[in-house]
Amino acid sequence: MHTARYIRIHGIVQGVGFRPFVYRLAREHGLAGWVLNGEDGVAIHAEGPNEALLVFAERLRSDAPPAAVIADIEVHEAAPDGFTDFTIRESKRRDRPTVRISPDLPVCAECLQELFDPADPRFRYPYINCTNCGPRYTVILALPYDRPNTTMQAWPMDAYCAGQYHDPANRRFHAQPVACPHCGPHYVWHHGSEIVRGDEAPVQKTVELLREGKIVAVKGLGGYHLACDAQSTAAVNALRERKYRKEKPFAVMVKDLDAARMIVELNADSEALLISVARPIVLAPAKLELPGVAPDNDELGVMLPYTPMHHLLFAAGAPEILVMTSANRSSEPIAYDEQDAFDRLAGVADAFLAGERPIARRVDDSVARVGAFGPVILRRSRGYAPGAVAALPTDRPILAVGADLKNTVTLVVDGQAFVSQHIGDLDHYQAFQAFEETIRDLVSMYDVSWNELLVVHDAHPQYLSNSYAVGLAAAGKIAVQHHRAHVASVLAERGEWDRRVLGVSFDGTGFGDDGSIWGGEFFAGSVRQGFERVAHLRRAALPGGDAAAQHPVQAAAGFLAQIAELPDVSAPPFNFPARYRNALQLVKKDVRSFATTSIGRLFDSAAALVGFTRPISFEGQAAMWLEALARKSSSSQSYPFPFTGGELDFRPLLLALAEDRTRGRQPNDMARAFQRGVAQGLCDAIIALCHQHNLDTGVLSGGVFQNELLLWDVRELIGAQPLQIWSNRAVPPNDGGISLGQAALAALAR
Numbered sequence: 001m002h003t004a005r006y007i008r009i010h011g012i013v014q015g016v017g018f019r020p021f022v023y024r025l026a027r028e029h030g031l032a033g034w035v036l037n038g039e040d041g042v043a044i045h046a047e048g049p050n051e052a053l054l055v056f057a058e059r060l061r062s063d064a065p066p067a068a069v070i071a072d073i074e075v076h077e078a079a080p081d082g083f084t085d086f087t088i089r090e091s092k093r094r095d096r097p098t099v100r101i102s103p104d105l106p107v108c109a110e111c112l113q114e115l116f117d118p119a120d121p122r123f124r125y126p127y128i129n130c131t132n133c134g135p136r137y138t139v140i141l142a143l144p145y146d147r148p149n150t151t152m153q154a155w156p157m158d159a160y161c162a163g164q165y166h167d168p169a170n171r172r173f174h175a176q177p178v179a180c181p182h183c184g185p186h187y188v189w190h191h192g193s194e195i196v197r198g199d200e201a202p203v204q205k206t207v208e209l210l211r212e213g214k215i216v217a218v219k220g221l222g223g224y225h226l227a228c229d230a231q232s233t234a235a236v237n238a239l240r241e242r243k244y245r246k247e248k249p250f251a252v253m254v255k256d257l258d259a260a261r262m263i264v265e266l267n268a269d270s271e272a273l274l275i276s277v278a279r280p281i282v283l284a285p286a287k288l289e290l291p292g293v294a295p296d297n298d299e300l301g302v303m304l305p306y307t308p309m310h311h312l313l314f315a316a317g318a319p320e321i322l323v324m325t326s327a328n329r330s331s332e333p334i335a336y337d338e339q340d341a342f343d344r345l346a347g348v349a350d351a352f353l354a355g356e357r358p359i360a361r362r363v364d365d366s367v368a369r370v371g372a373f374g375p376v377i378l379r380r381s382r383g384y385a386p387g388a389v390a391a392l393p394t395d396r397p398i399l400a401v402g403a404d405l406k407n408t409v410t411l412v413v414d415g416q417a418f419v420s421q422h423i424g425d426l427d428h429y430q431a432f433q434a435f436e437e438t439i440r441d442l443v444s445m446y447d448v449s450w451n452e453l454l455v456v457h458d459a460h461p462q463y464l465s466n467s468y469a470v471g472l473a474a475a476g477k478i479a480v481q482h483h484r485a486h487v488a489s490v491l492a493e494r495g496e497w498d499r500r501v502l503g504v505s506f507d508g509t510g511f512g513d514d515g516s517i518w519g520g521e522f523f524a525g526s527v528r529q530g531f532e533r534v535a536h537l538r539r540a541a542l543p544g545g546d547a548a549a550q551h552p553v554q555a556a557a558g559f560l561a562q563i564a565e566l567p568d569v570s571a572p573p574f575n576f577p578a579r580y581r582n583a584l585q586l587v588k589k590d591v592r593s594f595a596t597t598s599i600g601r602l603f604d605s606a607a608a609l610v611g612f613t614r615p616i617s618f619e620g621q622a623a624m625w626l627e628a629l630a631r632k633s634s635s636s637q638s639y640p641f642p643f644t645g646g647e648l649d650f651r652p653l654l655l656a657l658a659e660d661r662t663r664g665r666q667p668n669d670m671a672r673a674f675q676r677g678v679a680q681g682l683c684d685a686i687i688a689l690c691h692q693h694n695l696d697t698g699v700l701s702g703g704v705f706q707n708e709l710l711l712w713d714v715r716e717l718i719g720a721q722p723l724q725i726w727s728n729r730a731v732p733p734n735d736g737g738i739s740l741g742q743a744a745l746a747a748l749a750r
């Protein structure tokens with residue numbers, strides 16, 4: 001019987017090769033009709049034999065292109081229109097482009113096959129791509145997404161590529177960055193005065209140098225990587241020295257999943273994350289030691305190749321485990337443009353594997369892991385950005401500028417919350433420039449005018465993002481408190497606007513309502529009603545304010561000053577340096593000391609008591625050190641961390657730790673008992689407060705919840721309770737998630 005269906009598909013179905021896929025599928029089943037990109041997805045009219053239509057609808061889901069994410073498929077009966085052919089119709093143009101910009105995609109299996117097929121015209125061509133794969137966000141200069149609006153505009157297609165580009169039956173139909181060795185860009189090798197343009201020779205030369213233990217800057221999708229042999233301690237040490245990166249872990253790349261299984265422990269979920277189209281760096285327990293790659297850390301960040309060039313390097317014999325770290329000096333933004341890379345990396349890289357295709361904007365690698373409450377993204381960037389992470393109930397365009405550390409910004413257009421790539425720490429001049437660039441970029445890409453924008457910023461008077469926001473000529477401005485934004489980020493991901501929850505924000509630093517430094521906060525409320533602070537960590541002093549975050553012993557002074565029975569920590573076995581005594585003087589005289597409820601600083605204090613008495617060299621280092629120690633212990637003891645009168649009292653917790661240290665207890669066991677104590681105190685507080693405020697959901701967010709061991713303990717301790725625990729999934733629990741929470745609270749503010 002001849003019938004027809006009208007089918008609508010929602011999700012990430014634009015810019016991922018969906019229409020050509022539908023076209024080929026319809027033809028294969030002998031169906032007539034059309035497909036087009038509609039306002040909120042793909043729309044299809046198909047007619048033909050009923051049997052064929054059923055199979056067609058079935059296969060739309062099962063055979064969808066790898067980068068497509070189908071949210072739902074609606075199938076409606078329709079009247080046949082008498083079509084005799086199947087066509088791809090032109091998209092409807094709306095006033096404002098709401099077509100989602102696709103994140104960058106890893107090279108697909110079919111392109112890989114061609115890449116290594118000597119008979120293929122794109123044999124070993126590092127810029128091979130198709131509608132199922134390749135660059136998107138990093139080549140788009142403007143919308144709509146057409147070749148003249150990409151960084152491929154300088155390379156006119158030859159007849160071969162154009163033929164494929166215009167053929168609806170071809171995998172490269174409307175693949176905007178399509179190119180071949182004859183018409184497209186190439187790689188260029190720079191080594192001292194030696195410059196070699198081509199593709200094969202630069203790959204060979206890169207591999208040779210890497211095998212000699214040298215450092216090569218390799219151009220990728222969203223910027224340069226610094227690459228070296230991860231198994232060469234000399235190369236890794238040289239990289240640390242030249243990059244001014246003392247101890248922060250480096251990520252590594254291996255050639256495939258089997259190779260990844262050799263170096264880290266993976267489960268089904270972490271493997272799925274590793275091979276997902278975002279191809280993030282996945283943190284997992286290390287199986288082997290790579291000296292200098294991740295000092296004091298029992299985890300390793302691993303990723304798989306995602307550009308054709310990465311595959312070419314491994315195929316040409318690159319070392320099996322490559323350090324692949326963002327090409328920058330310590331905490332500057334990643335270099336993405338040739339001249340910038342040459343200038344900033346002179347003296348860091350021995351040579352450059354540069355590429356001719358320009359990068360439209362810098363996008364770092366993303367970082368993710370599978371945690372106690374499922375997969376979590378710790379740095380949301382390449383492969384995820386600038387995807388929409390939430391639909392907010394608002395028509396008003398909103399720009400949320402985030403926090404100053406681990407900054408991201410969120411632009412809300414027609415209710416879609418687009419979260420930018422990771423931008424970095426704004427006190428670095430280049431990161432601040434990147435922040436301004438990203439905002440201009442998103443606002444102009446989505447055609448939003450400044451005088452209709454509601455701008456949201458943090459309440460911290462010294463934040464650079466705050467003064468930037470205040471200076472904008474926007475329609476309205478609103479400040480959102482840091483820790484409320486953390487809690488709201490979790491609820492925004494889930495579209496929960498009215499659910500009343502107990503929100504917990506355990507964090508390093510954030511400006512509180514009372515002007516003190518918050519970071520151990522409990523709130524009751526909802527996104528729509530707002531959050532009332534109902535409990536917090538017992539107040540301590542923070543001598544020197546935010547600067548104390550660099551020195552665990554300085555932070556410790558403000559906490560330990562409250563413990564009368566404390567052993568002398570200037571003496572062995574503690575041996576706190578003079579900085580501690582000086583800080584203690586500030587606390588006692590109440591000079592340059594600020595009130596704080598920061599759990600981040602509580603972890604620093606504990607780390608100092610266990611033995612971390614030096615300054616940190618990257619944010620969160622002391623807490624990570626403590627967590628790594630704790631993981632090696634099998635003890636189940638926990639130090640007391642009582643919750644009374646709306647306060648978590650840290651004094652018994654730190655005193656028990658100090659006394660154990662005096663007794664010569666193992667650092668691993670002390671770290672474990674501290675961690676377990678924090679988890680127990682947290683759970684006691686959640687249970688008591690949920691009961692008191694008649695709530696059944698606890699929401700956890702803030703940088704401290706990057707601590708996996710803490711989350712596993714919470715999961716176990718809360719297990720038997722009739723409570724559910726929610727944490728971040730789509731945006732990071734650290735300050736990278738702040739901009740989404742700000743946007744949500746502003747969207748629903750009365």
Ligand SMILES: [Zn+2]
Binds near residue numbers: 109110111131133134
């Ligand atoms: Zn492909």
Ligand SMILES: [Zn+2]
Binds near residue numbers: 160179183
């Ligand atoms: Zn070509």
